[in-house]
Amino acid sequence: MLFTILCNDKPGHLELRMSTRPAHVEWLNGLDAAGTLKAAGPFLGDDGKPVGSMVIIKAESLDAATALAAEDPYAKAGLFTDVTVRPWNWVFKNPEA
Numbered sequence: 001m002l003f004t005i006l007c008n009d010k011p012g013h014l015e016l017r018m019s020t021r022p023a024h025v026e027w028l029n030g031l032d033a034a035g036t037l038k039a040a041g042p043f044l045g046d047d048g049k050p051v052g053s054m055v056i057i058k059a060e061s062l063d064a065a066t067a068l069a070a071e072d073p074y075a076k077a078g079l080f081t082d083v084t085v086r087p088w089n090w091v092f093k094n095p096e097a
Helices: 014-033 062-070
Strands: 002-009 037-044 050-058 080-088
Touching: 002 062, 014 037, 014 050, 050 062, 050 080, 062 080
Parallel strands: none
Antiparallel strands: 002 050, 002 080, 037 050
16 A cells, blocks of 8 residues: 655754755665655745655555654654655556556
8 A cells, every 4th residue: 555654844944854865865765675665755845945755655554654754864853843644546647557
């Protein structure tokens, strides 16, 4: 089953995001290598700078997806004000369909 991980950054924490980015990208690369990652990228503010993240993963359950989201280096660094994990059905333009 697919899940979206929707994250909002704490205001004024762009420096924390940027300093943690290499570890975050490494984590995403590991998910990709394992076949878990389906898509990922930042939400952008009006100034074009990142203000949050969306990660789409494959997981066995909501609990497993939530546990995986907690392993994100951004989450561990305290970047986010909130994280929402929701089941998602990829209907259009799904390369696996």
